[in-house]
Amino acid sequence: xxxxxxxxxxxxxxxxxxxxxxxxxxxxxxxTPLSLGDPVGAFTDDKLAALADDAPHCRxxxxxxxxxxxxxxxxxxxxxxxxxxxxxxxxxxxxxRLAYGRLVTSCPVAAALALWERETLQPAxxxxxxxxxxxxDHFGSFSCRRLYGRDEGPFSEHATADAVDIAGFRMExxxxxxxxxxxxxxxxxxxxLREVRDGACDLFRTVLSPDYNEAHADHFHFDxxxxxxxGWSMCR
Ligand SMILES: [Zn+2]
Numbered sequence: 001x002x003x004x005x006x007x008x009x010x011x012x013x014x015x016x017x018x019x020x021x022x023x024x025x026x027x028x029x030x031x032t033p034l035s036l037g038d039p040v041g042a043f044t045d046d047k048l049a050a051l052a053d054d055a056p057h058c059r060x061x062x063x064x065x066x067x068x069x070x071x072x073x074x075x076x077x078x079x080x081x082x083x084x085x086x087x088x089x090x091x092x093x094x095x096x097r098l099a100y101g102r103l104v105t106s107c108p109v110a111a112a113l114a115l116w117e118r119e120t121l122q123p124a125x126x127x128x129x130x131x132x133x134x135x136x137d138h139f140g141s142f143s144c145r146r147l148y149g150r151d152e153g154p155f156s157e158h159a160t161a162d163a164v165d166i167a168g169f170r171m172e173x174x175x176x177x178x179x180x181x182x183x184x185x186x187x188x189x190x191x192x193l194r195e196v197r198d199g200a201c202d203l204f205r206t207v208l209s210p211d212y213n214e215a216h217a218d219h220f221h222f223d224x225x226x227x228x229x230x231g232w233s234m235c236r
Contacts, residue, residue, distance in 0.1 A: 026038055029043065040115060048112045049224055051107060058107035061116065062107070065169075066095050067095045067110070068096065068097050068100065069089060070089045071086070072088060075087065075104075084104075087104045087107075088159075089103075104117060106141075106161045109164055116222075120200065131173055133172075136169060138164060138219075140165065141164045144164075166219055183209070198222065204224060206234045207220065212236040
């Protein structure tokens, strides 16, 4: 598949023009390095997920994007399935980030959120409301718990800070858009929320919204589940 893409691109454009096109649209190609300044393409989610194996590279991408994020101290618990080594304190310094209050996530989640803010959230806010989002309300990231809060079974991605639960948005005008209130119906708030949910599906491995089940009626769950094959994603 990749070889076919390369060969047909080179045959069609010629080598030099192919390389120029590749440099102009790195998001179209699986082999180009990720930059958080690029638009979102078909391979962006795989490149973000791969950052889990390269924490220094992930931190350098955030630094280059001037998000104002800072490394968080490692967190280790007596439960070995819980904790993280390479957490990121989101927007703790002056930077391009929206306001999140206090939030620590894994580095790939922080990187995916940065792209989502710029490429999905702000364009959708301009389109539907003609103004910017200034802050994100959330229910946090790290939580040492199993899926659905059960006593047995696999641990949630929250147990390693590889997930974040988004509860709603605050606009420049002071208006708020809580998911629990504004998801139902088909008003402009509801259309905005569906659009930003769908945009997250191009970046995160798993995206769950109120469409999924009652447990998600008041938030979006975004996660970067580790160990999934490239191309795997779930968007409900
Ligand atoms: Zn969650």
